[in-house]
Amino acid sequence: MSVESLLETLTRRPPFRDFVTHVEERPARTAREGWLAEPLAPPLARYLAQRGLVLRTHQAQAIAAIRAGRHVLLSTPPASGKTLAFNLPIWERLLADPEATALYLYPTKALAQDQWTSLTALAAAVPARVLPAVYDGDTPPGQRARIRAQSRLVLSNFYMLHQTLGWAHQWERFWSHLAFVVIDEAHVYRGVFGSNAALVVRRLARLLDAVGAAPQYVLASATLANAAELAERLTGVDPSHLDVIDDDGSARGQQHFVFYNPEALGPGLASPHQETARILAAGVAHGVQTLVFAVSRQLAELVARQARALAAAEHAPFGDQVAPYRAGYLPSERRALEGDLRSGRIRGLVSTNALELGVDIGSLGAVVLSGFPGTMVSVRQQAGRAGRGEDASLVVWVPFADPLDQYLARRPAVFFGRPHEHAVIDLGNPYILSGHLLCAAAERPLDRPAARRFFGPAADGVLDQLQARGLLRETPRGLVYQSRPAAHQVVALDATGMQATVKVLREGEGGEAFVLETMDWTRALSEAHPGAVLLHGAETHVVSSLDLTHYVAAVKKQRVDYWTEPMKSVVIHILEERDAREHGALKLAWGDVEVTEQVVGYKTRRGDEVVAQDTVDLPPVTYRTRALWFALPEAFSRQRRLERANLPGGLHGAEHALASLMPLWVLCDRRDLGALSVWHHPDTGAATIFIHEHAEGGIGLTERGFDRARALAEATHALVRDCPCQAGCPSCVYSPTCSSDNLPMDKSMASEVLAQLVEIPPDPE
Template sequence: MVRAAGEGAAPAGTAGRDGAAWRWVLEHGERSGRLRHVEVLPARAGERAAWPAWADPEVVAALERGTGGPPWRHQVLAADAVHAGRSTVLAAGTASGKSLAFQLPVLTELRRPSDGLGERGATALYLAPTKALAADQDARLRALGLERPLTATYDGDTPPEVRRWVRRHASLVLTNVDMLHRSVLPGHEHWAPFLRRLRFVVVDECHTYRGVFGSHAAAVLRRLRRLAARYGAEPVFVLASATVAEPATTARRLTGVEVLAVEEDTSARPRVDVALWEPPRRGAPPEAPAGADAADEAESAGGEQRTATAETADLLAGLVERGVRTLAFVRSRAGAESVAAAARRRLLERAPQLAGSVLAYRGGYLPEERRELEEGLRSGRVLGMATTRALELGVDVAGLDAVLVAGWPGTRASFRQQLGRAGRRGRPALGVFVSRDDPLDTYLVHHPEALFGVEVEATVLDPSNAYVLAPHLAAAAQELPLTEADLELFGPAAPGVVELLVARGLLRRRAQGWFWTRPDRAGELTDLRGAGGTVRVVESGTGRVLGTVEAGAADSAVHAGAVHVHQGRSYVVDELDLAQQVALVHPETPDHTTHARSRSEVRVLAEEERAAHGPLVVSRGVVEVTSRVTGFLRRRAGTGQVLGEEPLDLPERRLRTRAVWWSLDADAAARAAGGAPARLPGALHAAEHAAIGLLPLLATCDRWDLGGLSTALHPDTGRPTVFVHDAVPGGAGFSDRGHERLAEWLTATRDAVRACRCATGCPACVQSPKCGNGNEPLDKDGAVAVLDVVVAALGNPGAGAAPGGGGAGTGAAPA
């Protein structure tokens, strides 16, 4: 283990009185061999500035009551730019006061006399990525105690009569891009007085608008600009994020306007000590904290790593027992409930009076339940909380002492957002990252330099994606007929997409422009946050809807015979009706789990870029992925023993998307296979899995946003080839990001596989949780050999000799 600073120190006040909790974490982690690294993020003194002379005195007085002093200098720089009419993005750290930077100019302007605009005067929109954040911002504004401007939230929970009041009277409306898309823009005639006075559009936590969702959001904002212009308004955009790379570029892509970036952070911040924590494997020294469940330990049978949720529950219980206010971030709703329940069980054994102070927080709760939980965390009534990413963003839960991160959250941006929830009142804090049995998690706990002292990932979005643009151009045409001038607003791809919509009969050209031809709403053609809608999971005996799965995942997740787990209860799928988008299930607790098997093919449609590096050829472009779920395996629960395979008759799926691919010549492939051709498919397949697992290190994505295929002979290249593609129609820019940083990406992939302590491959290096071939064939040593050849060809001097090993397999292997 390496400490970045303060060797052996337990800083006073860190996560509890006199650092006792920090010492407990250190001692337990070192004794059990779990602690891999400690990074000290040092405290920093802030730099204040005077309130601007142009600011409304009542606004200044209200904000100063909340901050207890003058603003930070970066807040004033951003506020001055916005007041001067410049669209601005503020990129400053967590708890740096970004809200004040936009509240000061926006509230000042909205309080000015109406100047003939009517009683309401100027208006503004505040866009949040979650309803919880919008509600929190609304509460902060109301807490200022200002009579004007009138503020209101407008989301899916807002009753119809309140919506009418908001349209007519509110000056500052807090909403989200989903409501803009489905309600505000299609009904713009009802919003005409508001849009005519629109002065500001605030886009908070702008780093969350990435991938396909970010591309949709960019189209929605262009539709908003178009309608505002028709009513005579040209709003100033104000964007904010603690964790956005290339802020000016990201903001420009998202909004379509030139944006000034304020990137300096002059706020004070406390010291934070961050521990990188790796759960033990079966056979490691049994140093689990007292109270660890035998069931949790049983999960690691067969050489697997103890689960991150079990480790996090132990740490959460231990910190709460020591009086430390702790937030534990878990990747799934079920995981959050599981961590909270397990932590309560441990506390019932050791400190029963504290068991009731640990709760879960996730999506799906009623709004009043969420508000009550948030208040409990703020007040200290709730000492420990296990949460999904629902509390990652700017909801004010200041005063926390420690944050646990169970499993890599997907990006450095999310990781830093989550760590930033602790120490937000100036007190030193503790963070612990608990790794999962996953290639990227394993890599990060052993390579802290990939986490600290480096920029966050670039926000990847593509406003010109034709699959995204088409439904928005249709929606824009329904809102107001599209003109040639409008197409410039949507970018160079727009004319071609419009012609496609005309050819399909969705738009009709007239002298005044393009018109929507159908009676239904064009906005219903797309879901901003998904691809292809969802499939409802319904309990057949009661008709109760248990939940939903994305339509694209339904074939493999809820096919007939699949075991489906919901909130800890097991169900078996009776029927998947794709036409009605419903899966019927019944309660059952079988002794097996199910794993879908599939076949995939990748066909190159357009090779946009190609580069030769000796024996290696690297390409990127457009591909068509054809896939079909062919059956499923039944595996005995606990041991993984295959009990049988069942065939399925499901339709073929076609996906046109973007990909990066690389291929080797025959000599290089033979060297990588160690002269044994039968090893090559397994080596390529393992390298493909590992590369997919590591790409989120560079692009703002999750491995579930990606797919891949490897084959010893691909018909379009005539060579051994590995493809990694975006798993969404039209692509989301993730594979392009991998192409841009190919050497860095594949070097990290090779290092992660080589460093893994397993013998033949495991979930921490080359096994994939979503492999359509059941992780067969895989050759870990062969993957290192293949990646050594690739990295050396790309000019990286770190490539070494490939270690020996076994393995065999043939055929194409889809991830």
């Protein structure tokens, strides 16, 4: 296999070379060996020696810090041996203290299973009863009591922990000897889910405090702009007791990172999917094992199909060496696939990001990223799959015609520069906090000082409200929850509120229905209206009805090749301005708003085309959240009106582009944000652009956005100004999800509006 010849084909030969806009050479690095002041316990030293493993500097640092009783955050690249670095000192303790226990938390069940397999090998190598066990929703009831009674290392997830805390008496042995809490893939815990997870950790800490346990927290995270802050927010540890280890001492082969931009010849002239298939076919033809990451399962299948068609057209024999990788593969299917990869029977694999999170299928010669996976964190995780040991590897990124993709495609220095993404966790959201305070009171009577100590200053006000609503009752031992249903049943970790949660029922084969998922009322109105296509995991479902009185949406599993986009009317009312930065009459502000949304219809799309448009009859929904907004100087607007310029079209274009780029600084999905522009807003008295959060109460996204608003405005201005299109395109001001069909729209006016916004005072820090 030759990565070099594949690189040469891409950069020298037509048609490939015309699309290659940048090649970043990331030099090879030799390993730096780490040394321990005290040697490892003999069984662990033997375990390493038998596998020919040598400790690297960052691993030795982690071992020293964990031995010294510090909390540790390991933030080094994928495949740098983070897992080994924390397992060695933790197992040393498990060997030395026959009662000590450890809890390992993973974001997915598949990952916990994978890790369990390797921990079992470690268990076999040491003379101690550790009995690592997975305890999650799939654990057979018959095994649970034994795990609680005997296991000293439990692998689980936050959903399970949330449920388990209500049964603390059953876990007394495990909790009272808990020495370590490991949170792997910690960057996943951000936004609504991260805020919920952080409060689950606070509930755990309070129960542990009651039984005299104070574990060390060990986190492994991808590189972020604020990894240490994330670790502190997630666990509540004192920053002065936390060591951040991020200087990677592992070896790395040379990596060629190619930007392959289908937009390079002009907007919309080439299809990114077809180009991805072409690169995959070239990789396989060169004998280089190639893994493609696609942003959806539909696209993964499309790319695999096109690559096979290319092989057939060239009478090349490699068509059957290309396979898709699907979410939900059984471990046995994965083992078979790994075997086929090792033997070379499979040379091209097309996957969704199901493969991104740690699951081990080995590394490959080349990785192709089809589209921007949403975050630089994901880019680094996916690119990290390329490169076996110290061999050279190739990563090809194929950006889509999308603002974020094209902004980065034209700025390699930003792409490869220091991380700018912030993971946000909000402990003060009253909707999220109230649910966890109810759970805490159900787990153990809750007194006010403890509530403040573990749940922060916002707890007092929320407890007052819960008492006033009769959900908590004062007793001599503290506040207790005694209502029905059980607190743990009403609190969902991926939602903000407790009220008005819609159950999505899937009609089963035999007529019986089961709950597919639950969602906020607001989200249900826009994503689960009749006719909507709902994606769950990788499967499509069509909504047959939405019952507004019983909060139930009925769906049918159905394979469809189209999707739906809601059309909404939105009104924003400012409740309270919390902070502002001004430059003359230009104002940037952040605060509390009330959003009223009404879904009035939906569009059906197939590919890039709208094939149908339907209306729906749904009530408006009003919720409080947070927003940031730019209010433009009245003089600017007056002048544009005098010139009869299309100011609304300019505001609309600027609004789209700003909202598209914000996830570059604040880690979130584009769908977590809404945006609105108004040429004269009653509350500001000026032309105003809002970016608001969809989560009730807000989870800190716009607060962080406010702190990065100047950088955001500058980047957005550069994006729109430099886009080679004439009158606006999907790479700058057009949005495929716009509920008013991108009307009105004016690209050059959008550029003028953005030129105003960059005048706001500089960002803090």
